[in-house]
Amino acid sequence: MGKLLFGVHNHQPVDNFREVVDSAVERAYRPFIEAAAKVERFKFALHFSGWLFEQVKLRHRELFELIRKLVERGQVELVTGGFYEPVLASIPGDYRKAQVEKMNAFLKENFGVEPKGLWLTERVWDDSIVKDLTELGVEWTAVDDYHFIAAGFEREELHGYYLTESEGRVLKLFPIDKRLRYLVPFKPVDEVSGYLKGAKGLRTLFDDGEKFGVWPGTYSWVYEKGWLRSFLELVEAGEVETLHFSQAAEEKASGIAYLPSVSYYEMGEWSLPAERFKELQEAKELLEREMGPGTPEKLLRGGIWKSFFVKYPESNYMHKRMLKLCSLGVKSGRFTENLLKSQCNDVFWHGVFGGIYLPVLRDNFWRYTVEATKEAAEAGRLKLPLIEDFNLDGLEEALIRGEELLVGVGSLAGAVVELSLLNPPFNVQAVVSRHTEGYHIYSRQRKKENEGISTIHELEATFKAEDVPRDWHRKDSFICHFCPNPVTEEELLFERFREVGDFANQPFELKLLGSSVTAERRGALYLEEGVFKTVVRKSFTPTGRGLLYRQEIESDFKGKLYHLLELNLHFTEIPRLGRKGGTVTLEDKNLGKRIKLSLSVPFELLLTPLETFHQSERGLERTLQGVTLGFLIPFRGSLKTTVNLEVENV
Known part of the structure; x- marks a missing residue:
């Protein structure tokens, strides 16, 4: 028995x-x-x-x-x-x-x-x-x-x-x-x-x-x-x-x-960066051949669950926003309930199931978190604006508030990492980058069993690795790229344009200026003609129902270049796009909001879908995360740009 x-x-x-x-x-x-x-x-x-x-x-x-x-x-x-x-x-x-x-x-x-x-x-x-x-x-x-x-x-x-x-x-x-x-x-x-x-x-x-x-x-x-x-x-x-x-x-x-x-063992594998995942699988195969089944798990180990906060910066930002609110000591049943809901594990990681790649999970997290943020501010426990390293990644983040928006600005790229509408709570910046996963670059042939059925751990992904777009920088907003030639939408989609600046994935210095946040980086452009010192200064100011973004570029290189200002925005559906002169509108009827972006300089508009290819219990899934907007602006030596972002009810 x-x-x-x-x-x-x-x-x-x-x-x-x-x-x-x-x-x-x-x-x-x-x-x-x-x-x-x-x-x-x-x-x-x-x-x-x-x-x-x-x-x-x-x-x-x-x-x-x-x-x-x-x-x-x-x-x-x-x-x-x-x-x-x-x-x-x-x-x-x-x-x-x-x-x-x-x-x-x-x-x-x-x-x-x-x-x-x-x-x-x-x-x-x-x-x-x-x-x-x-x-x-x-x-x-x-x-x-x-x-x-x-x-x-x-x-x-x-x-x-x-x-x-x-x-x-x-x-x-x-x-x-x-x-x-x-x-x-x-x-x-x-x-x-x-x-x-x-x-x-x-x-x-x-x-x-x-x-x-x-x-x-x-x-x-x-x-x-x-x-x-x-x-x-x-x-x-x-x-x-x-x-x-x-x-x-x-x-x-x-x-x-x-x-x-x-x-469990599989969790340790999933939490690894893609290349380490591949190396672990190859090492397991080698040990199995040399020492027999069961040996690898005794001698080889992957990461821990918290490694997902390293693997996915988006997960780390969510987790640390939640922890920051937990530390404020707000004594309110509604506040506590929102935070308890925000702690649901599924959104913070990814293995066999969609996890962080599922927009609905991120939307739910941000609904609870924004509500808790408002309650903490109303209770006087959260003083905005603020700058501190609440991400615990060694770089500071800023959080500012307008009438209709919460805006988070990160040091990395001096970019917007949170753009949360307050009523109803919805983070328009809650996209996820197209991360390289282990299963994108490694697939093990499994022996077919004669009887029974496969577990979800034994399902094989069916796609070509070269068909999966991957990002070399975070898909945040107000990212500054510099290119020697015009960029096409296909190049933007696959991140295949030539980048000559060091501003899209390097840190800026953040400072508070009244209710605004400024970001500055003294970097360079790397061209065939040489290396040219370049300064990018940004400022983010909350307005009545939006955000005013100002940007100044000064470079020692005086030849013709193209500045690509990149935004990545998340909606509940594909937004309806409109353009009139220097104003672009993105309308989400399901959300009941329209985002209007007005630029002070002429530009060519690039628009591509932001989609991820990720594993789920049903196999490989292609999920729309939002849209990528590129404002392509030619310039020589210096450029001043203003972007006025407004939120409207529809």
Whole structure:
């Protein structure tokens, strides 16, 4: 008989599309729980992220009541976690506690339970969380067996649970079996049963509920072809015995463990820069050939979850804007609730799912964050304008406010990194650059299995690497390029124009001047004729309903050049473009806003879509992030330009 701890984790990002949630309920959450309810011997742990649980209660009441019934008869053990599914190690301790306390209160109010186990978001482990969790009454959590392997354990010896401590606070850790993660529900039930019967001791599986119907091919395999029915028949027949985690936690521990700051192995791979990802895969192949399967994960490791803040500057800016607000000490329920929602993990990273590349996730983050920013300013806790390195990247950022806009200016390129409309909250600058991902430059041929279906980790991207545009600078706004020849829209789209200046990805010096921010860089133009000192001065001034941008260029080179002023703007749809003389308009009817840009000098307008090619659970996806505007202006030696940006309601 195989003994198994079985846990299901169900999650949808906060304020995800209603049709996506409903589809997940009908294809995975409901049929799984209804099937499980017919086999009372099947004991399992169940975790819903808080916002999703609220949606189930509000709009899928029959399912909610079925879960209550299973809890009451002791078949389901409910598990707590951060209510809005944050990575707990990435947020301050008081907000970490607030997230878990909110979930505990929901479970107590609706089910009358006080959970002792916690679902650890993305299994991102750091022992800094132990003290807070134990103070909240958490006794156990589940992490991957890889956490233990990274600490020197052998996979074969991992069973039951282990004890760890931080500052003398003790927490029980159940190692999730990676082999089971790839067997259930993707391989025939006989393989699962055989593995459990041959495994030593009690094995743990705690994984995404979406794999039981939402992931590609799983609905047919799990329900129509009978995988789940066959598995539950094994449980009912006693060939597989399932226990509750709380039962197992009463037994003796298997030992003590101190774990490094890691997540599951694939997460470490995804968090690496593309070239390091490729090198890691090649090193794994070499080690497997020379030393056998299972060796690479013992000796090779990728990054940590927080490495995504290094890989994606956009993620780092969002995260640090959130942390800055957390530090202000605002005592307001509405403020706290907005910040708790902004901490939902999905927007900060990217692996198999869209993550940071999904506009809806960034839009939701900025809605909560802008609301919290307004509340902090109204409470007198946030004084604007300000300049400080709240990005913690060694370079200062400025944040200024007008009647209708919040404007963030970064030192790098002296560019606008945030352009948030206040009513309704929407960040027009919330685009993401076309980052090079590991799967753009590396693809491993996988052996085709004879039976079962592929997991999302085994899906192959289908595209040519040379077809994927990649950016060599951040896609912010008011970026200064210098080119010896006119630039075409195709060159702008693929970033293939010749750049002769050092202003598009190098730091400017920021200063406050009243309510304005100035940015200055003393750089150079690098031409065949030589290197020519050049100064670019910028100023950003909030106006009643917009932003006034002034720019001065002075160069020792007096020949003809082209200045390309680049803006990258995000909308909820492709904006309608209009031009009359020196004024360009971009209208988003869905948002109900029109952005008007008026330039003081003649220009040629370039306009291209800003699209990313990224991996998702459905394969490669092409996602519109916004538009790139290029104002091409010829000049000799010096140039003064004024851009008036206005926001209008439509």
